[in-house]
Amino acid sequence: MASTRRLKPKIMAPRKHGPEFSADQTWSALSKNIREIQKHNAANLSFEENHRFAYNMVLYKRGDMLYSGVKQLVAENLKELATTVIIPAFPTGTNDPTMQSAEEEVLLRELRKVWDDHKSNMFRLGQILKYMDRVHTKAANVPTTHEMGLSLFLEHIIQPPIKGHVVNAILKQIRHERDHITINRSTVRQCVDVFLSLAYDNTGTTIYKRDLEPLFLEESKIFYENEGRHLVDSCDAPEFLRLVEDRFIEEESRTDHYLTSQTKQPLLQILEDNLLTPHLSSVISKENSGLDVMVDKTQYKDLYRLFRLCSKVPTGLPTLKSALKASIVRRGKEINQTALGEDFGDQDDKDNSAGQKDVKGKGKAVAKSSGIEPAVKWVQDVLDLKTKFDTVWKDSFNSDRDIESTLNEAFGTFVNMNDKCSEFISLFIDDHLKRGLKGKTEVEVDAILDKTIVIFRFILEKDVFEKYYKGHLAKRLLQNRSVSDDAERGMLAKLKVESGVQFTQKMEGMFNDMKISADTTRDYLEYVSKTTAPVIELNVTVMTSNAWPMTHSASPCSLPPVMEKACKSFEQFYLSRHSGRRLTWQHSLGNADVHVQFKARAHELNVATFALVILLLFEDVGDDDVLSYSDIKEATQIEERELKRHLQSLACAKFKILKKHPAGRDVNSDDTFSFNNDFSCPMKKIKIGTISSKTENSEERKETRDRIEEERKHQMEACIVRIMKNRKHMTHNDLVNEVISQLSSKFSPEPSAIKKRIEHLIDRDYLERCEDRRSYNYLA
Amino acid sequence: MSTNEGQNTASDSEWVRLQSTDGFSYLVKRKVIQASGTIRNMLDPQSGYAEAISKICEIRERGIIVEKLVEYMSFKTYHETAKDEISVNLNEFLERIPPEIVLELLVDLLHLVERTILTDGFPRTGYLQQIIKRCDGTKYD
Numbered sequence: 048m049a050s051t052r053r054l055k056p057k058i059m060a061p062r063k064h065g066p067e068f069s070a071d072q073t074w075s076a077l078s079k080n081i082r083e084i085q086k087h088n089a090a091n092l093s094f095e096e097n098h099r100f101a102y103n104m105v106l107y108k109r110g111d112m113l114y115s116g117v118k119q120l121v122a123e124n125l126k127e128l129a130t131t132v133i134i135p136a137f138p139t140g141t142n143d144p145t146m147q148s149a150e151e152e153v154l155l156r157e158l159r160k161v162w163d164d165h166k167s168n169m170f171r172l173g174q175i176l177k178y179m180d181r182v183h184t185k186a187a188n189v190p191t192t193h194e195m196g197l198s199l200f201l202e203h204i205i206q207p208p209i210k211g212h213v214v215n216a217i218l219k220q221i222r223h224e225r226d227h228i229t230i231n232r233s234t235v236r237q238c239v240d241v242f243l244s245l246a247y248d249n250t251g252t253t254i255y256k257r258d259l260e261p262l263f264l265e266e267s268k269i270f271y272e273n274e275g276r277h278l279v280d281s282c283d284a285p286e287f288l289r290l291v292e293d294r295f296i297e298e299e300s301r302t303d304h305y306l307t308s309q310t311k312q313p314l315l316q317i318l319e320d321n322l323l324t325p326h327l328s329s330v331i332s333k334e335n336s337g338l339d340v341m342v343d344k345t346q347y348k349d350l351y352r353l354f355r356l357c358s359k360v361p362t363g364l365p366t367l368k369s370a371l372k373a374s375i376v377r378r379g380k381e382i383n384q385t386a387l388g389e390d391f392g393d394q395d396d397k398d399n400s401a402g403q404k405d406v407k408g409k410g411k412a413v414a415k416s417s418g419i420e421p422a423v424k425w426v427q428d429v430l431d432l433k434t435k436f437d438t439v440w441k442d443s444f445n446s447d448r449d450i451e452s453t454l455n456e457a458f459g460t461f462v463n464m465n466d467k468c469s470e471f472i473s474l475f476i477d478d479h480l481k482r483g484l485k486g487k488t489e490v491e492v493d494a495i496l497d498k499t500i501v502i503f504r505f506i507l508e509k510d511v512f513e514k515y516y517k518g519h520l521a522k523r524l525l526q527n528r529s530v531s532d533d534a535e536r537g538m539l540a541k542l543k544v545e546s547g548v549q550f551t552q553k554m555e556g557m558f559n560d561m562k563i564s565a566d567t568t569r570d571y572l573e574y575v576s577k578t579t580a581p582v583i584e585l586n587v588t589v590m591t592s593n594a595w596p597m598t599h600s601a602s603p604c605s606l607p608p609v610m611e612k613a614c615k616s617f618e619q620f621y622l623s624r625h626s627g628r629r630l631t632w633q634h635s636l637g638n639a640d641v642h643v644q645f646k647a648r649a650h651e652l653n654v655a656t657f658a659l660v661i662l663l664l665f666e667d668v669g670d671d672d673v674l675s676y677s678d679i680k681e682a683t684q685i686e687e688r689e690l691k692r693h694l695q696s697l698a699c700a701k702f703k704i705l706k707k708h709p710a711g712r713d714v715n716s717d718d719t720f721s722f723n724n725d726f727s728c729p730m731k732k733i734k735i736g737t738i739s740s741k742t743e744n745s746e747e748r749k750e751t752r753d754r755i756e757e758e759r760k761h762q763m764e765a766c767i768v769r770i771m772k773n774r775k776h777m778t779h780n781d782l783v784n785e786v787i788s789q790l791s792s793k794f795s796p797e798p799s800a801i802k803k804r805i806e807h808l809i810d811r812d813y814l815e816r817c818e819d820r821r822s823y824n825y826l827a
Numbered sequence: 828m829s830t831n832e833g834q835n836t837a838s839d840s841e842w843v844r845l846q847s848t849d850g851f852s853y854l855v856k857r858k859v860i861q862a863s864g865t866i867r868n869m870l871d872p873q874s875g876y877a878e879a880i881s882k883i884c885e886i887r888e889r890g891i892i893v894e895k896l897v898e899y900m901s902f903k904t905y906h907e908t909a910k911d912e913i914s915v916n917l918n919e920f921l922e923r924i925p926p927e928i929v930l931e932l933l934v935d936l937l938h939l940v941e942r943t944i945l946t947d948g949f950p951r952t953g954y955l956q957q958i959i960k961r962c963d964g965t966k967y968d
Contacts, residue, residue, distance in 0.1 A: 094869040094876035095885055171875070174868045 070109040073100045074116055081117065084171050085124045097175040110183030117172065124168070127205040128161045133204070137212050148223050151216035152231050155238040158213050161204060162241045167500040169196035187427055193763040201245055204252055213238065215261055216267050221301065225270060243307055255307065263306075264313055267298075269596060271321040280418055281327040283336035285349040291322055292352055295359075319360045327356075327363055331370040338370050342439055350443035368450060371436075372457040378432055379461025386425035386465065425465070426475035430498050434590035467748075469512035472502055473629040477519040480535060481528050492534060500541050508794040509546060510762070511755055516542075520554055524561050525588060525636050546792065556594030564588040571620050583613040589621070589630070604634045604656075605684045606662050634660075635689060643704070652704065653734040658693045662704065665722040673708065673719040687716075694720065702733055703727070763796055763804045766812055771825035778822040779805075841872055844883045845897060851890030852883075853897045860884075862900040862907075888935055895924060895932050 077100040080092050093698045104113040136154040141147055173180070173192045190198065205213075217238060220230045242255035274294070278287050295318055302311040331338045331353070341350050357363030436454055444450045462468050477501055479492060506512055525530040536558070543551045545801060568586050578751065618630055637656035642649055654662065660683050664674060680690055691714045698707040698720060705720045766786050777785075782805070783798050790796050806825065808814045816824045844858060846852045860866045866886075869878045878884050886893045902920045924932065 089875045090877060090880050092876055093885075094878045095887070097876075098865065098869070168874065174871065174876075177864070177868060273951065522959045 064083045068107050069104055070104060070107065070112060073104055074109075074112060076100060077104070077113075078116055078120060081120050081172065082124075085120070085168050089171055092537050094175060098178070101176050102178045105179045106242065107709060110179055113176075113179055114183060114187070114189060117176065118199065119170070119191070121165075121172070121196060121199050122203060125165065125199055127162075128164065129204055129209060132157050132161055133209055137208075138216070143743050144223065144226075144228060147219065148230060150229060151220050151223075154212060154216045155220070155234045158204070159234070159237040159241060160211075162200070164346070165196065165204075165393060169193060172196075191212060201247070201254070205242075205245065205258075205650055210258060214262060217259060218263060221263070222266070222270070224301070225297070227622075232305045239305055239307070256755070258310070260310055260313075263310070264317060266806055267314060268317050268321055269317055275322040275326050278322075279329055284330045284333045284338070284344060285336060285341065285352075287326070287330050288349060288352045292356060294318060294322060295356075297690075314361075323356055324360050324362055327360070328366050328370070331366060338367075339374050342374065342435065345438075347442040350439055354447070364449065368453040371450065372453055372460070375432070375436060375454065376461045376464075376660065377459035379429070379458065382425060382428040382432065383461060383465040385428070386421045386467075386471065400594065411762060422467075422474035423478050425471045425504065426499065429458075429462065429502055430495075433498070433501060455505070458502075459507070462502060462505040463507050468502075468749075469506055469508060470515045471498060472506070473512060473515035473519050474517070475499060476538060477523065480523060480530060480538065484574070489534070490532075493537065496534075496541065498539055503542075503545060509550070510759065510793040511751075513550060513793075514596065514751065514755055514758075517554060517557075520557060521595050521636075524557060526638060539821075553594045556591055560590050560594060561588065567621070567624075570624075571617055573722060574620055575616065580696075583610060585613045585617050587617050590633070592631075602685050603686065604660060605682070606624060606634070606660060645726045646724045648731075650730075651732045652726065653732070654697070655693060655735075657683070657689060658697055661690075661697060665705070665720075668722070673721040675719045676714070676716050679720065694718075696735055700735070702728060702735055704735065757802075759794060760804060762782040762790065762793065763801055764808060766790055767804060768825075771814060771823065775825045776817070776822060780821075782823065845893055846883055846885045847893040848885075848887055849890050851893060853893060854856050855897055855900070859897070859904050862903045880922075881897040887936075891925075891928060892932055892935055895928065896935060898923070899932075899936060917942075 077097060080097050080100075083089070083092055095588075101113060104110065134153070136150075136157040138147065138150045138154065141150065169192065176192045180193075184191050187656050204210075217235055220235050224230050226230075239255065239259070242259050243253050245254040246252065247254055247257050271294075278290055282290060295315065298314055298318055299311065302308060306314075310723055333340075338350075338353070341353070353367065357367040419637075440446060440450060440454060465471070476496065479495060479499075503509075505511065520535075523535070525701055531536050539551050539554055539558075542554075564587060567589060571585070571587065614632060621630060622628065634656045638653060638655055639659040640651060640653050641659055641662065643652055643662070652662075661679060664679060664682055668674060675695075679694070680687070683690065685693070692707070693705070694714045695712075697703075698705040699712055699714070703723050704726060706723045707714070708719045708721070711718075765784060767782065769783050770782060770789070779802075783801050786801050787796055787798070805814065809816060809823075812826055815826055816822075841857045843857055845860075845866070857870070860870060866884055868874065869876065869884050870882060871882050873878050886955045888896070898920065919967055947954065
């Protein structure tokens, strides 16, 4: 056994590391070296040696001595750096901003230098003290070298007065940049980075968060409060918006470039709260440069900027929207006033002062012109306004849906403020369908009508519009004034799309009647050509009574025998084909072609039926004989108002077929008339237009109103019955709400009116009140 | 370790010199000395100590120990990506260790290379345990 063991090679004992270890000696050597490291002389030192020193000290249980020694050395070094490097760089308190800025920059740079120095020292120390960090610090429950370095830096450098000066310098640098003095951003950034990398008390809160950010935000707040006040006083709106937006961009780039993204949100919030929000409404409403002016000057870019800024803050868009609305309504009111001012003097009292003079001055001119001018102008103005704001909306407001609805609401408000809006729109369409096609391509007319539909949408009382439109359509159809059937039908189709079949049903009925009447007339002419044809060639339109608006009162009229005969002839023919129908002649709606021999030449006149009846009276009298007004009235039996109108159109209008004595514009009951034999005109065929009632006067309007009110009563009743028939039992409030919602497409009924209708229906035993006095039963 | 490695990848293929007390010197790639935290720190250009600047690292051991140390580090670096122990043929390395230096080498490795030491003073690392076993075997056989 022994011999075999001897054969085996002997295991060598490991060499002893540092045979005679002395902690004090080692430390003195090591501390000397650490000082050398702090003097940037690491290159002359052996890593291995220092590592071994530290290793041995820990190994021989002298870790605490090593640790506290290192700590002391680092602290001493920092103190020295503070006194030799940073404190001399403290600002001297000069007043020159450029000098100040330079001084601050130096201070910040020095702080960064000390930090860099300290960091690289700690890194080197950390490497040779690795063994201590691994073995000693954990056991002794003290921070590692790296952490110790940070906390020592905090303790000795980030301390008053250094901290105060540095923070101040950073804030001042930012202030300088806000005042548009160029600063060295990277210096500030480096300093801020130091603050960011230092945590306070292990809580994770950085020094930046604790010591710099609150001050910075406070300072920003004060700055922007003042800036906001200053800007709003000294700049016009576009300038203000531009500067404010620049501020936003600047601050954002500031946080990106040399602060931290954590600050971005609160900082921008400060800008919003102090620079933008408080001044927004005053900027929007600025007298000579605010929203209104920007819209007028088509400053779309500025408006877009306004929109962008408004979108940033919660109160922005509502402010913008209400300003937009106010602006539109104000403009709309102006349009309304112009339209009413040019009207025939039945405007409200409030615009009398300015409007009245105007009317008197222009009175004649307006009366002579087409008479629908205010209506056309009003619609055109509204359309222009709409186009204007649509452009703004599209170009500047990003086609924002919310704003669109605001615009529509505003337009709706002022359009409905004009209680003639329905009539005006209908007249506008009438005008375009009657003559607008001339000189305009079909596409253009279509575009105009499309726009009209846009305004139509704003109208709340669609039933009023329906009424007027039907009236105008009837006139166009009967007088054959419509230029294009396609355009008519196109318009009808548009209305149908907007408001449903119900709305246009009767109008379509009118078209239908026209078509059937044409057939009937053809058949009739064929029929009479075989038998005894009356002297007058008759062209009849048979209108279904409920489809056509019977606003034209069936004014009585005694026809001359020759006309009477023709009518009878048609009546006979028609009733023989359709038994059980009743024909009522509406002479007031007809017209006639008549050959008249004047002294100079014969003319073919196209006149209204009533006018023809009047003219025929003069057939038998001598050239110089006169007929008095009362004679004519007696002979024709035409209602006074109609008679006056037709006499006016024959004697006072452009073509004076009759002479009125005395001459004048208005027909009075003591006037006399004679046939104007000297009449001459270059054209053979003359159309004598009836002086139409144009826009209605107040009396007529009242009448129309009353009729509409009457119709509404029926509609409400019908609606109530319809609902109750379905539900059998309903509370009062539910019923009222249901009626309002069902009728809202036509008009907006008043609850009190509905209540009246309900009472009326109870009287008529359609409904009964229940015991609880709050609900109703339907009685079958 | 990972961050330092990341920084040094550029110079991984750079040669550094390890010197023994009796005048042997070994040229190894920087990648290999990554296996030892201490030697790596010593030669870390960032720290700027004398060794890092001269790229010469003095190991206070005999040449034979330094040789085995370099061999161990190469072995470890080579098998760094090994997925399991089977693919690592440790015996290949162990057989080349002369038994008489095994204890000396072990202390050295503990000092310079491996850091994880159990509380009872024994290394946790797989390779070292094998070496310790081998060392035990030599002792008692």
